[in-house]
Structure formats: C-alpha cells, structure tokens
Amino acid sequence: MVVGIPKGLMYWKYGSTLEVFLKELGIQYIVSPDTSRDILDRGVNCCVDDACLPIKIFHGHVHWLKDRCDLIITPRIMKVEHREYICPKFCGLIEMLKNSIEGLPRLTEAPLNLVTRTDRLQWFMYLGKMLNCSKKEIVDAYRKAEEFYNSSEHGHEDRSFRHKVALMGHTYNVYDNYVNMNIKKKLNKLGIGVITEERVNKETIERKIKNLYKKPFWSFAKNSYGASVSLYEEGLVDGIIYISSFACGIDSIVIELIKEHIGDFPFMVLKIDEHTGEAGIDTRIEAFSDMLERRKLSENKCSKLG
Ligand code: SF4
Known part of the structure; x- marks a missing residue:
C-alpha cells in the first residue's frame, strides 16, 4: 500500500x-x-x-x-x-x-x-x-x-538584519513559498529579517488576548493577534506583514483587531488569491521597506536632537 x-x-x-x-x-x-x-x-x-x-x-x-x-x-x-x-x-x-x-x-x-x-x-x-x-x-x-x-524547532526568526518584521498569517500561507512568492527571501534581500508567530510563547499570547473585549474562539485568530500585539508592544519588530487569503473570514477580523491596537505602526496586508501577480507584491514590499528605512532615519534624528 x-x-x-x-x-x-x-x-x-x-x-x-x-x-x-x-x-x-x-x-x-x-x-x-x-x-x-x-x-x-x-x-x-x-x-x-x-x-x-x-x-x-x-x-x-x-x-x-x-x-x-x-x-x-x-x-x-x-x-x-x-x-x-x-x-x-x-x-x-x-x-x-x-x-x-x-x-x-x-x-x-x-x-x-x-x-x-x-x-x-x-x-x-x-x-x-x-x-x-x-x-x-x-x-x-x-x-x-x-x-x-x-x-523540533517551530517557527522562524532571522537575526542580524537592519530591520525586522513580524510575518503573520496562517502557517500554510507563511511557509508555502509558491503562495507567498518567496516573501522571506525578498525581504532578506532588502535587509529585513522576519520573525513568525511560533516564536512568541503561548502564555504571552494568552495574556495579550485578555485585553480584548471578547476572546476569539478561533485558534488561528488568537495566535496571530496575540503574537502581533506582543511583538509590537515589546518593540521587537519594526513592522508587521500579514499574508491574508482573499475571502478568509478569520483574516478579515484579525486584521482589523491588529490595526485597531497598533495605530500608525507600519502594517502591510498582502491579500493573495490565484490572480495575484508577483510584480504587484514586489512593488508593495519595496515601498514597505522604504517606509521602514525612513522611519528609522527619522527616529534616529529625533533621538539625537532629544
Ligand atoms: S478561509 Fe481562511 S482560515 Fe479557512 S482555510 Fe481558508 S485561509 Fe484558512
């Protein structure tokens, strides 16, 4: 057999x-x-x-x-x-x-x-x-x-890059390189490392979820929200990228919850379906990278003046 x-x-x-x-x-x-x-x-x-x-x-x-x-x-x-x-x-x-x-x-x-x-x-x-x-x-x-x-080691964390972003979304979007068009490689080339939700421990995720009016009963939503919010609050990332499947109900809720919590912190949602073109994704990643760079420069300037 x-x-x-x-x-x-x-x-x-x-x-x-x-x-x-x-x-x-x-x-x-x-x-x-x-x-x-x-x-x-x-x-x-x-x-x-x-x-x-x-x-x-x-x-x-x-x-x-x-x-x-x-x-x-x-x-x-x-x-x-x-x-x-x-x-x-x-x-x-x-x-x-x-x-x-x-x-x-x-x-x-x-x-x-x-x-x-x-x-x-x-x-x-x-x-x-x-x-x-x-x-x-x-x-x-x-x-x-x-x-x-x-x-086994679960999840991924890059070290020694100029910037670091949280790469969020369902496991099958984050790790399938055809689906996400090799996003990790593209980001690394631009000097951006990534960290995924598995690197945030369960207790921390549970703690962050308690701040919500109601605990999400979807495990995927809970993990994505808890990990994103924790990495943001602890200053461990310069931005968040969320890979989302078009027409996914869970994603549509969790994205709004994250946005509401992080305010104007750099956050990019990449919606994917079978029609998504790689050129469009590349352009958005490059624009996001430029934004991270400008933000870092202005933060450095402020801290020197301060
Ligand atoms: S609808 Fe969303 S959570 Fe459900 S299988 Fe599709 S991508 Fe995954």
Missing part, C-alpha cells in the same frame, strides 16, 4: 511528524511536490470557485496524488486548543474533496482533535488500523512521532 500526503494546509505544521509516524511503521508513502503552477491549476479547475486559495491548493495536491497512491491522508482537523475552534473549512474538507474530484482513492475521514494526547493517539490509532498495523506498532510509532515534534 502506498500512502499519499498532500503538501498543503496543515502539512506545514504537522507534515514532518506524520512522515516520522509512517516511517516508523515501515509504510511506503509519497508527499505531493511543492506547490507550483500545475498544482494550483489542478486545484482551481476542480474546486468550487468561492473557496479560498489554500483550500484550492490543497485540492490541487490531492488531485496530483489521486492516481499515485492507495490512501490519501486528509485530516479532518476539528480543534487544536481546548474550547477553541479552527476554520470550518477543515471540518468539511473531505466532503469538498469527494464532491470535487473524481476517482479518489480512500481518504482518512475521522475527525482529528489535537487538544490532548489521548485525542491525538485515537486518530493515529484510526490511521494505523487502516494501514493494518498492530496496536503496539501504532503506539510505538506515535511515541517516536511525538518525540520528534516536541524536539
């Missing part, structure tokens, strides 16, 4: 851990290639028009895998934190795929709750059973995967 792993959505957070699990079980697996024009076209052609870009891209990865494996891992992620939720598109993803792509092999359909170890193990038990593995093999492989995840 060959198992397929689509390189989209939460692959960017949990994909390597899943690979460790399969390797430990000795299962042959294939990961779809990096997102490309071909993957995007596949997704756009089969997915419903009004879905966001990451969902279309995920469809493209599944489409690429469908004739190359016997089972595709499509986690129906319901929750990542206690008493919080993630985007409903994750819950309905399997139905979307089944309705949009013909000739699919088997998909994993069980809900995946990532809150407690028992919840996670239950899902891995379900997957392992589909792969005809014994309970002991599954538990041992899960333990190895868990160790791998806990000992």
Whole structure:
C-alpha cells in the first residue's frame, strides 16, 4: 500500500511528524511536490470557485496524488486548543474533496482533535488500523512521532538584519513559498529579517488576548493577534506583514483587531488569491521597506536632537 500526503494546509505544521509516524511503521508513502503552477491549476479547475486559495491548493495536491497512491491522508482537523475552534473549512474538507474530484482513492475521514494526547493517539490509532498495523506498532510509532515534534524547532526568526518584521498569517500561507512568492527571501534581500508567530510563547499570547473585549474562539485568530500585539508592544519588530487569503473570514477580523491596537505602526496586508501577480507584491514590499528605512532615519534624528 502506498500512502499519499498532500503538501498543503496543515502539512506545514504537522507534515514532518506524520512522515516520522509512517516511517516508523515501515509504510511506503509519497508527499505531493511543492506547490507550483500545475498544482494550483489542478486545484482551481476542480474546486468550487468561492473557496479560498489554500483550500484550492490543497485540492490541487490531492488531485496530483489521486492516481499515485492507495490512501490519501486528509485530516479532518476539528480543534487544536481546548474550547477553541479552527476554520470550518477543515471540518468539511473531505466532503469538498469527494464532491470535487473524481476517482479518489480512500481518504482518512475521522475527525482529528489535537487538544490532548489521548485525542491525538485515537486518530493515529484510526490511521494505523487502516494501514493494518498492530496496536503496539501504532503506539510505538506515535511515541517516536511525538518525540520528534516536541524536539523540533517551530517557527522562524532571522537575526542580524537592519530591520525586522513580524510575518503573520496562517502557517500554510507563511511557509508555502509558491503562495507567498518567496516573501522571506525578498525581504532578506532588502535587509529585513522576519520573525513568525511560533516564536512568541503561548502564555504571552494568552495574556495579550485578555485585553480584548471578547476572546476569539478561533485558534488561528488568537495566535496571530496575540503574537502581533506582543511583538509590537515589546518593540521587537519594526513592522508587521500579514499574508491574508482573499475571502478568509478569520483574516478579515484579525486584521482589523491588529490595526485597531497598533495605530500608525507600519502594517502591510498582502491579500493573495490565484490572480495575484508577483510584480504587484514586489512593488508593495519595496515601498514597505522604504517606509521602514525612513522611519528609522527619522527616529534616529529625533533621538539625537532629544
Ligand atoms: S482560515 Fe481562511 S485561509 Fe484558512 S482555510 Fe479557512 S478561509 Fe481558508
């Protein structure tokens, strides 16, 4: 049996851990290639028009895998934190795929709750059973995967750049270089380092959220808001760049919450969909970089005068 792993959505957070699990079980697996024009076209052609870009891209990865494996891992992620939720598109993803792509092999359909170890193990038990593995093999492989995840570095932080910005947005937008058009590389070339939300600890995020009138019940929104506000308040960044999927409801709320809190602090939102052109993104990044530079010069001038 060959198992397929689509390189989209939460692959960017949990994909390597899943690979460790399969390797430990000795299962042959294939990961779809990096997102490309071909993957995007596949997704756009089969997915419903009004879905966001990451969902279309995920469809493209599944489409690429469908004739190359016997089972595709499509986690129906319901929750990542206690008493919080993630985007409903994750819950309905399997139905979307089944309705949009013909000739699919088997998909994993069980809900995946990532809150407690028992919840996670239950899902891995379900997957392992589909792969005809014994309970002991599954538990041992899960333990190895868990160790791998806990000992891995998460997120990214550049050092030694003239400027530093918080690079915010959903994991699958921040780390998929086709989607974000290699934004990190472009910023680095302009002398701007980045830091991502995983580098802000959970307790700090929870503290920042308490300032809001109501705690957001979407985990993604909570993390993006808490991390942005913390980095801004602690003076650890010169600006914030938020990569947002066109038509994403969660993004539209969190962006407004961040804006309201940071006032005139440099903040740029890059809206992306399948029609976004790279030239437009380049121009905006360069303009943002110029603004950071001017701001730094004027701050230096003021501090000398002061
Ligand atoms: S959170 Fe936004 S970008 Fe992510 S799947 Fe949902 S609608 Fe799409």
